[in-house]
Each structure stands twice: as C-alpha cells, then as structure tokens.
Amino acid sequence: MASSPRRSSASSTSSTDTDDDGVRGTCEDASVCKRFAVSIGYWQDPYIQHFVRLTKERKAPEINRGYFARVHGVNQLIKAFLRKTECQCQILNLGAGMDTTFWTLKDEDLLPSKYFEVDFPMIVARKLHSIKFKPLLSKPIIDLHSEETLQMDGHTLDSARYAVIGADLRDIPELEKKLKKCNMNTQLPTLLIAECVLVYMTPEQSANLLKWASSSFDTAMFINYEQVNMNDRFGQIMIENLRRRQCDLAGVETCKSLESQKERMLSSGWETASAVNMMELYSRLPRAEVSRIESLEFLDEMELLEQLMQHYCLCWATKGGSELGLKEITY
Numbered sequence: 001m002a003s004s005p006r007r008s009s010a011s012s013t014s015s016t017d018t019d020d021d022g023v024r025g026t027c028e029d030a031s032v033c034k035r036f037a038v039s040i041g042y043w044q045d046p047y048i049q050h051f052v053r054l055t056k057e058r059k060a061p062e063i064n065r066g067y068f069a070r071v072h073g074v075n076q077l078i079k080a081f082l083r084k085t086e087c088q089c090q091i092l093n094l095g096a097g098m099d100t101t102f103w104t105l106k107d108e109d110l111l112p113s114k115y116f117e118v119d120f121p122m123i124v125a126r127k128l129h130s131i132k133f134k135p136l137l138s139k140p141i142i143d144l145h146s147e148e149t150l151q152m153d154g155h156t157l158d159s160a161r162y163a164v165i166g167a168d169l170r171d172i173p174e175l176e177k178k179l180k181k182c183n184m185n186t187q188l189p190t191l192l193i194a195e196c197v198l199v200y201m202t203p204e205q206s207a208n209l210l211k212w213a214s215s216s217f218d219t220a221m222f223i224n225y226e227q228v229n230m231n232d233r234f235g236q237i238m239i240e241n242l243r244r245r246q247c248d249l250a251g252v253e254t255c256k257s258l259e260s261q262k263e264r265m266l267s268s269g270w271e272t273a274s275a276v277n278m279m280e281l282y283s284r285l286p287r288a289e290v291s292r293i294e295s296l297e298f299l300d301e302m303e304l305l306e307q308l309m310q311h312y313c314l315c316w317a318t319k320g321g322s323e324l325g326l327k328e329i330t331y
C-alpha cells in the first residue's frame with residue numbers, strides 16, 4: 001500500500017511531472033512498512049531487517065493487514081507459476097526495491113533457473129551495499145555460484161542464479177541490453193512482477209514495458225499489484241497525499257477499475273488477464289491465517305480497511321503456456 005488517507009487533509013500542492021526522487025522514495029516506504037509488519041508477526045521474513053531500519057512510528061493496523069494481503073497474494077501467484085513450470089523458468093522482478101523474495105524462495109527450495117531484479121541505479125546501489133556487507137544475504141548467492149568471483153559493480157550484480165540490475169524501466173532498449181548481458185533467456189517461461197511500480201509511469205510508458213514483455217517471451221505471466229478505483233474521493237485523497245510528497249501517480253488513469261487494468265494487459269499483447277481487488281482477495285484468505293493476523297492488533301474501524309483494500313488490486317496476465325496450465329492460474 002502506498003499510502004492511506006487516514007491522516008489526510010486537503011492539499012493544494014500539485015506536480016504534473018513524474019518526480020523520480022519521489023518515486024524512489026516509495027522504495028523506502030514499502031520496505032519500512034513490510035519490516036514493521038514482519039516485526040509484529042504478520043508474516044516471517046528474516047531478510048528484510050538487513051535492508052531497512054525498524055521505524056519508531058507504528059504503522060496503522062489497516063496498513064499492516066493491507067501489506068499482509070499484498071505479500072500473500074503476490075506470493076501465491078509466484079508459487080503457482082513455479083509449480084506449473086517446475087522451476088524451469090526465470091523471474092524478472094521489476095521495480096524490486098528491497099524485495100526479499102529471492103532469499104525466501106531459496107529457503108523453500110523453489111528458486112527459478114535465474115531470478116532478476118531491476119530498479120533505479122541509486123536503489124540498486126543501496127541494495128548491493130547491504131548484500132555486500134551482510135553474510136546472511138551474500139552467502140546464499142555465493143553458495144549458488146560456481147565461479148570464483150561474482151560480477152559486482154556499483155549498479156549491477158550478476159551471479160549464476162541471481163542478478164540485480166540498475167536501469168530505468170522506461171528505457172526499454174537499455175533495459176533489454178542489461179538483462180541480456182546478465183544472460184536473460186527469452187526461451188524460458190518467464191514471470192514478470194511489478195509490485196506497486198507501473199502506477200509511477202505514464203500509461204504509454206507502462207504499455208511499452210508490457211508490450212516489450214509480451215513480445216519478448218513466448219511463454220510468460222505478468223503479475224501487477226497496484227491501485228484501482230482511483231476515480232472516487234478516497235482515490236483522490238491518496239493521489240493528493242502522494243503529490244504532497246513529490247510523488248506523482250503518472251499512471252493513475254489506468255487505475256480506474258479492474259476492467260481498465262485487464263484491458264491494458266490485453267491491449268499490450270497478453271492473451272488472458274484477470275484481476276481481483278484486495279478486499280475480495282482478503283475475504284478469500286485462509287480463515288486460520290486471517291484469525292491469526294487479526295488477533296495481532298485491534299482494528300477499531302473495519303470500514304477503513306475495506307476502503308483501503310478496495311483501492312488496490314492484483315492483476316495477472318498470461319501469454320502462451322497452455323501446455324503448462326498457466327492460463328488456469330488463479331488466486
């Protein structure tokens with residue numbers, strides 16, 4: 001969740017251009033929120049603490065539940081893809097920030113043939129710094145790497161099973177060049193993930209990325225998590241909150257509805273598209289898990305959770321892969 005209107009007030013600040021500093025700042029927001037939710041037991045992630053400090057300020061219960069549903073939903077789809085392909089695949093996590101999925105998949109013996117991450121060079125430099133100096137993060141990468149030295153400079157890490165690449169997702173030729181240099185294999189079934197990323201690009205830029213992805217791989221799936229139903233008052237407050245922090249939701253036009261989310265996928269060369277809002281996803285979570293997380297913190301205003309969750313969605317699209325059963329993947 002990028003923000004909750006809980007502490008909102010009307011704002012007159014406006015910025016129409018995408019501000020990369022503001023966008024990069026969302027990496028910190030997402031990782032701080034994930035670390036906080038992990039620290040109070042929403043889910044387990046022994047790695048996130050090595051990338052981000054623990055915030056002194058408590059995050060609101062609806063934010064924590066929102067992050068739980070987001071992480072749960074995305075992970076369910078990732079694991080479904082890995083099962084269908086028997087891990088003979090690659091994953092491209094676009095705008096990965098401080099995401100820790102590579103390490104958690106390794107712990108579960110579910111690593112794909114290669115796991116790639118892309119983010120702005122500045123974010124990648126920060127991530128690589130943590131990896132370099134924290135053995136818990138670097139050891140799994142080194143253990144999986146047969147050669148003596150890892151390829152690592154300030155903005156790129158390349159190893160046998162894991163690559164981190166500093167690139168702008170709006171510059172497709174550069175992105176492709178860097179991925180190929182790290183041995184991206186267009187013949188392998190490929191899962192692309194964008195968790196709260198496309199909304200920071202214009203609709204044209206995100207469509208270019210989606211078209212590039214659908215035309216580059218014969219067998220692929222795209223998971224997109226981001227805002228939806230943004231045309232109402234609650235959505236407007238979310239936009240204003242972010243704008244005040246110099247972060248423009250340049251792609252908000254595509255976040256009108258589940259239909260507009262699916263339509264973008266279908267018009268960008270994807271063959272199937274499905275989408276679910278996060279309240280619906282929350283209501284389908286395993287009951288035992290919901291009881292467990294709901295007992296962690298008291299939430300006095302259920303309506304706030306519902307409103308927030310109705311403004312985020314999980315959308316997934318597939319291309320090819322009928323023989324593997326990719327089209328049957330559902331939440």
Ligand SMILES: C[S@@+](CC[C@H](N)C(=O)[O-])C[C@H]1O[C@@H](n2cnc3c(N)ncnc32)[C@H](O)[C@@H]1O
Nearest residue numbers: 024026027030095096097119120168169195196
């Ligand atoms: C809200 S954060 C989400 C991070 C991560 N996906 C997660 O869910 O924890 C958005 C991320 O997308 C990255 N991002 C946004 N636009 C990008 C672009 N044009 N090129 C590369 N990275 C971008 C930001 O730097 C940031 O790390």
